[in-house]
Amino acid sequence: MELTPRLRAIAQQVPQGSVLADVGTDHALLPAWLLLEGRIPAAIASDLREGPLSRAKETVEQHGVADRVSLRLCDGLSGIQAGEADVVAIAGMGGETIAAILEQAPWTKENTLLLLQPMTSFPDLRQWLVENGYRVEHETLCQEGSRMYTVLTVRGGQDVPMTPAELWVGRNTTQPLRGAYLSMMEGKVRRALDGQKASANPDQAMVEQLEQVLSGMVEMKKELKA
Ligand SMILES: C[S@@+](CC[C@H](N)C(=O)[O-])C[C@H]1O[C@@H](n2cnc3c(N)ncnc32)[C@H](O)[C@@H]1O
Structure with missing residues (x-):
């Protein structure tokens, strides 16, 4: 099997x-x-x-x-x-x-x-x-x-409490798939953010939250590369 x-x-x-x-x-x-x-x-x-x-x-x-x-x-x-x-x-x-x-x-x-x-x-x-x-x-x-x-x-x-980005993608690890996973999830967050911004009535709190998540993910990717 x-x-x-x-x-x-x-x-x-x-x-x-x-x-x-x-x-x-x-x-x-x-x-x-x-x-x-x-x-x-x-x-x-x-x-x-x-x-x-x-x-x-x-x-x-x-x-x-x-x-x-x-x-x-x-x-x-x-x-x-x-x-x-x-x-x-x-x-x-x-x-x-x-x-x-x-x-x-x-x-x-x-x-x-x-x-x-x-x-x-x-x-x-x-x-x-x-x-x-x-x-x-x-x-x-x-x-x-x-x-x-x-x-x-x-x-x-x-x-310990998780940051907004950690809530989305977990804590940074050196696993081989981590970089690809972060890129995939970053794409998801960017699409959600673009959707909010393009809407006639964007949810401002959601936009702020997604922006925080996104900047956290960008930092995680930098840490991973370093
Ligand atoms: C997509 S299958 C996943 C099967 C397997 N665990 C896997 O990961 O391949 C989801 C299964 O969870 C069962 N399920 C959904 N809610 C449940 C619950 N509250 N208690 C027990 N089983 C549940 C569904 O009946 C279904 O068989």
């Missing part, structure tokens, strides 16, 4: 011997791969909907790991108790959904490694984490075709 670069970036963060809960598992490729590799002894694979969960069942049966995967139909972490998993992965969902799932499960602040891979609303998710007793330990970038993704490695704890 081959994982896509995005799922591989998540899998690489899962410590040997840990029990994984994959929330919003859909195809269950992540837990199935980790079990086949001998990285984890057991997993919980949960999803909100029956269709994805039956896909998960098919995958784990097809790969002969069904006896080590507990399939759960539930919203977020509502069907998973504290202490059942050492690592919780929530991937391929909007940042606001990820925050809403964690809000309902404060036990994830204790003895739990969180691997979060948002598709949207990155600033909202990072802000929520910092304000709600979580610490972003690091972020891992990966690329699939023309798309880039970030995986946040998070634990309960006190984080």
Whole structure:
């Protein structure tokens, strides 16, 4: 079984011997791969909907790991108790959904490694984490075709406040993809800013915020080059 670069970036963060809960598992490729590799002894694979969960069942049966995967139909972490998993992965969902799932499960602040891979609303998710007793330990970038993704490695704890640019793109690291990621996100911010400025009724507060984000990103790119 081959994982896509995005799922591989998540899998690489899962410590040997840990029990994984994959929330919003859909195809269950992540837990199935980790079990086949001998990285984890057991997993919980949960999803909100029956269709994805039956896909998960098919995958784990097809790969002969069904006896080590507990399939759960539930919203977020509502069907998973504290202490059942050492690592919780929530991937391929909007940042606001990820925050809403964690809000309902404060036990994830204790003895739990969180691997979060948002598709949207990155600033909202990072802000929520910092304000709600979580610490972003690091972020891992990966690329699939023309798309880039970030995986946040998070634990309960006190984080230092993030600058507006850090909320958008995380903290600067020397990862090889960091420069390309900053350029891609800078493009997004510039387009949002141009859209605001071209509108008949620009949102001035938004314009100021985006300008702050942009100047922070430009500084980050300079730091990275230096
Ligand atoms: C795009 S798929 C991502 C699948 C996989 N995690 C990945 O990253 O490839 C999103 C999955 O999350 C599930 N989902 C959405 N909201 C959820 C929630 N509140 N609780 C559990 N699962 C949820 C959806 O049903 C869907 O199967």
